[in-house]
Amino acid sequence: FPLGNRMNKPRTAGLTMIIDKGLGLGETRDLLNLAGGYIDFFKLGFGTSALYENNMLEEKIHLVRSHGVDIYPGGTFLEVAILQDKLKQYLTTARDFGFTAIEVSDGTIDLPLDLRAEAITAAVDMGFKVLSEVGKKDPNDDFEIKEIVQLVNHDLSLGAAHVIVEGRESGKAVGLYDKEGNLIQSDLEELVHSIGDPTCLIWEAPIKDQQQELIIRFGPNVNFGNINPHEVLALEALRVGLRADTLKAILQKKPK
Amino acid sequence: FPLGNRMNKPRTAGLTMIIDKGLGLGETRDLLNLAGGYIDFFKLGFGTSALYENNMLEEKIHLVRSHGVDIYPGGTFLEVAILQDKLKQYLTTARDFGFTAIEVSDGTIDLPLDLRAEAITAAVDMGFKVLSEVGKKDPNDDFEIKEIVQLVNHDLSLGAAHVIVEGRESGKAVGLYDKEGNLIQSDLEELVHSIGDPTCLIWEAPIKDQQQELIIRFGPNVNFGNINPHEVLALEALRVGLRADTLKAILQKKPK
Amino acid sequence: FPLGNRMNKPRTAGLTMIIDKGLGLGETRDLLNLAGGYIDFFKLGFGTSALYENNMLEEKIHLVRSHGVDIYPGGTFLEVAILQDKLKQYLTTARDFGFTAIEVSDGTIDLPLDLRAEAITAAVDMGFKVLSEVGKKDPNDDFEIKEIVQLVNHDLSLGAAHVIVEGRESGKAVGLYDKEGNLIQSDLEELVHSIGDPTCLIWEAPIKDQQQELIIRFGPNVNFGNINPHEVLALEALRVGLRADTLKAILQKKPK
Numbered sequence: 001f002p003l004g005n006r007m008n009k010p011r012t013a014g015l016t017m018i019i020d021k022g023l024g025l026g027e028t029r030d031l032l033n034l035a036g037g038y039i040d041f042f043k044l045g046f047g048t049s050a051l052y053e054n055n056m057l058e059e060k061i062h063l064v065r066s067h068g069v070d071i072y073p074g075g076t077f078l079e080v081a082i083l084q085d086k087l088k089q090y091l092t093t094a095r096d097f098g099f100t101a102i103e104v105s106d107g108t109i110d111l112p113l114d115l116r117a118e119a120i121t122a123a124v125d126m127g128f129k130v131l132s133e134v135g136k137k138d139p140n141d142d143f144e145i146k147e148i149v150q151l152v153n154h155d156l157s158l159g160a161a162h163v164i165v166e167g168r169e170s171g172k173a174v175g176l177y178d179k180e181g182n183l184i185q186s187d188l189e190e191l192v193h194s195i196g197d198p199t200c201l202i203w204e205a206p207i208k209d210q211q212q213e214l215i216i217r218f219g220p221n222v223n224f225g226n227i228n229p230h231e232v233l234a235l236e237a238l239r240v241g242l243r244a245d246t247l248k249a250i251l252q253k254k255p256k
Numbered sequence: 257f258p259l260g261n262r263m264n265k266p267r268t269a270g271l272t273m274i275i276d277k278g279l280g281l282g283e284t285r286d287l288l289n290l291a292g293g294y295i296d297f298f299k300l301g302f303g304t305s306a307l308y309e310n311n312m313l314e315e316k317i318h319l320v321r322s323h324g325v326d327i328y329p330g331g332t333f334l335e336v337a338i339l340q341d342k343l344k345q346y347l348t349t350a351r352d353f354g355f356t357a358i359e360v361s362d363g364t365i366d367l368p369l370d371l372r373a374e375a376i377t378a379a380v381d382m383g384f385k386v387l388s389e390v391g392k393k394d395p396n397d398d399f400e401i402k403e404i405v406q407l408v409n410h411d412l413s414l415g416a417a418h419v420i421v422e423g424r425e426s427g428k429a430v431g432l433y434d435k436e437g438n439l440i441q442s443d444l445e446e447l448v449h450s451i452g453d454p455t456c457l458i459w460e461a462p463i464k465d466q467q468q469e470l471i472i473r474f475g476p477n478v479n480f481g482n483i484n485p486h487e488v489l490a491l492e493a494l495r496v497g498l499r500a501d502t503l504k505a506i507l508q509k510k511p512k
Numbered sequence: 513f514p515l516g517n518r519m520n521k522p523r524t525a526g527l528t529m530i531i532d533k534g535l536g537l538g539e540t541r542d543l544l545n546l547a548g549g550y551i552d553f554f555k556l557g558f559g560t561s562a563l564y565e566n567n568m569l570e571e572k573i574h575l576v577r578s579h580g581v582d583i584y585p586g587g588t589f590l591e592v593a594i595l596q597d598k599l600k601q602y603l604t605t606a607r608d609f610g611f612t613a614i615e616v617s618d619g620t621i622d623l624p625l626d627l628r629a630e631a632i633t634a635a636v637d638m639g640f641k642v643l644s645e646v647g648k649k650d651p652n653d654d655f656e657i658k659e660i661v662q663l664v665n666h667d668l669s670l671g672a673a674h675v676i677v678e679g680r681e682s683g684k685a686v687g688l689y690d691k692e693g694n695l696i697q698s699d700l701e702e703l704v705h706s707i708g709d710p711t712c713l714i715w716e717a718p719i720k721d722q723q724q725e726l727i728i729r730f731g732p733n734v735n736f737g738n739i740n741p742h743e744v745l746a747l748e749a750l751r752v753g754l755r756a757d758t759l760k761a762i763l764q765k766k767p768k
Contacts (some may be wrong), residue, residue, distance in 0.1 A: 019668070022291060022488060022489030022490060023488060024283070024289060024290040024291075025287075026282055026283075026288070027286050027537055027539065029536075030536025031536055033536060033537065034534060034535075034564070035536075035563075037437075038563070045493075046490060046493040046494075046500070047493045047496070048492075048498070050491065050493075051291075051294070051496075052290070052496075056290065076497060076498060080497075085437070109507065126432040126757075135733075137500045193573075229532060230534060231533060232534060233534030233560045234533045234558060236563050237562075240559070240563075241587060242558055242560070242588060242589060242592065242651045243559065244588050244619050245649075247588060247591070247621075248620050251621065253622070275745040277745060278744060278745030278746060280545060280546040280547075281542065282538055282542040302749040303755065304746065304748075304749050305755025306752075307550070307745055312545070332755060332756050336753075336754065339763075356558075364756040364763070365759075393756045451732050491735050506601070512693070
């Protein structure tokens with residue numbers, strides 16, 4: 001491969017998290033047979049997991065896990081649970097269904113730091129891999145790099161496995177992305193330089209240009225989130241330099 | 257659920273119509289097993305139904321109906337039939353294949369009111385659920401609210417089950433949507449205030465922001481059309497408030 | 513059908529090439545059962561074919577071929593092989609896996625004319641259908657119609673079956689398309705008038721408006737590339753005039 005050093009599963013970097021907006025069982029099986037080796041986390045987007053019939057949900061979770069992929073319900077669902085003061089019940093139900101990871105986010109609600117800590121700790125204690133998320137979903141809310149850095153360190157110190165940088169499903173007008181979905185380079189660099197080890201971050205980057213920029217910036221083993229299930233192989237080709245965009249970048253770095 | 261009162265099937269409001277641009281039998285089965293409870297109408301988009309092999313079309317129709325979902329061919333097909341003066345033949349063929357609904361539209365052709373009435377009446381008489389459609393597909397054509405209101409009342413009086421407000425597959429520069437796909441609020445309110453019961457309308461709203469605005473405006477049981485099959489579960493999450501966008505709106509309405 | 517004269521398979525014009533970004537075996541089977549009659553070439557996009565397990569790749573190739581569809585790996589892969597001076601090895605491996613066609617492109621690398629000729633000739637000699645491609649993937653590179661015409665004639669004289677006009681997966685800011693994906697009409701006409709027989713060209717046209725314009729310009733049997741697998745039936749409806757956009761164009765041509 002033109003871009004070497006891509007890590008294999010189970011890996012601690014180069015993670016790919018997909019967002020599932022409603023794949024049927026057959027499609028899920030098909031996807032995992034083809035590309036299961038390139039998927040690390042499987043997120044049932046938004047609160048969709050509440051919309052499955054129980055046995056179908058269990059079967060899907062079982063199927064995903066059998067391919068060595070972690071699976072978890074979208075963060076908005078946990079936010080609703082916290083709002084309704086049902087955190088423990090939520091975590092217990094998630095464990096009973098077979099989910100292996102939990103996302104702790106405050107994309108929509110205002111989550112005081114102590115409640116955030118409580119949620120992370122409770123999920124870690126129950127044996128979940130915890131992915132926390134930083135950044136608001138609403139473009140009108142601020143995205144202060146200093147606050148973000150504090151939050152990242154806070155969450156990791158409590159046992160979060162990774163911290164997701166909010167990019168939404170659209171990748172536009174949120175967090176580090178401007179209205180057109182372009183990366184705001186100055187914010188990116190400020191964030192990266194304030195974080196000790198950027199491999200703890202998972203970048204939600206649904207748009208190809210975002211994936212491309214981040215691969216060129218961080219290399220093939222950068223972590224991605226909110227990847228469209230149908231784009232997993234295309235992303236992998238981008239990672240290893242088998243797609244024009246990253247191939248060209250490699251060629252330009254080499255002496256002619 | 258944060259947003260309560262979502263109606264179950266069979267329901268008279270909160271309908272979801274999907275547009276199928278060519279799902280295979282396996283994918284169709286997969287989708288219906290997962291989300292059949294959230295789908296009310298299954299439209300074979302454009303004239304695609306003419307492109308199936310006959311036994312595959314029959315099998316697909318049978319499959320969709322077995323999940324309690326109405327199925328019909330896209331309206332453009334009927335427009336072609338009317339152009340060719342083959343309305344009766346078209347309806348008979350549709351019935352023989354097993355379609356349960358018919359769309360009567362004039363998105364492309366000029367359809368005099370008497371021919372429109374004839375088509376609706378003939379389809380109703382043959383036992384079809386009739387969905388008529390208002391609004392032209394061409395952005396250069398006018399969308400006069402007063403005319404639209406007259407047409408809606410005309411169609412309903414002839415037995416149309418619902419009237420679809422044209423949004424096309426793209427949701428942009430058509431009907432109530434401007435070039436960017438934003439709802440033109442003044443037109444929307446004028447239309448709604450002139451119609452006795454807005455639950456008779458099905459809004460073609462392929463874009464998430466459109467769905468979100470209409471849910472916030474009309475509640476979870478608003479009727480949607482031209483939904484991408486892969487977005488049915490995501491739309492349902494939006495309806496019941498399990499997705500950030502509608503959840504936030506609910507939170508803001510509550511006293512803090 | 514409103515637009516007559518659509519050719520059936522095997523055909524020499526009206527070809528449809530799809531770009532596969534990672535369809536599973538089940539999805540592939542499903543697609544071919546439904547729409548195999550409307551697909552002529554099946555491209556495993558980018559370098560994704562390198563990311564399959566060997567037996568899954570063989571099974572997929574076998575499946576596609578059993579429906580009378582040619583299959584080939586994306587051109588970027590060959591460019592990498594040429595860069596690494598492994599052309600022969602690449603072609604032999606491709607033949608052993610069962611690929612029936614080869615794309616010779618220089619979308620990313622600088623490919624001297626003699627190496628281009630060597631690649632085309634070698635692939636033709638090994639029995640592949642050769643699709644060469646003109647146009648750079650990078651919007652900053654020039655697209656000189658005169659050069660393009662020379663290249664088209666060059667490739668055809670060496671035995672290329674068709675020449676693809678680069679449109680990328682996005683259809684924007686590349687070749688004949690401007691930043692918004694609109695066809696640059698003057699370039700199109702200059703190109704068409706300089707080529708003896710435009711049916712030798714395959715237009716990469718991933719966006720519906722592009723497909724529509726080219727069908728209106730060249731008729732239903734124009735050749736298309738980079739079609740999304742889920743859009744094959746929709747494209748076919750557009751070709752035969754069963755979709756509003758081309759239907760309207762036909763109606764306007766007829767005397768009222």
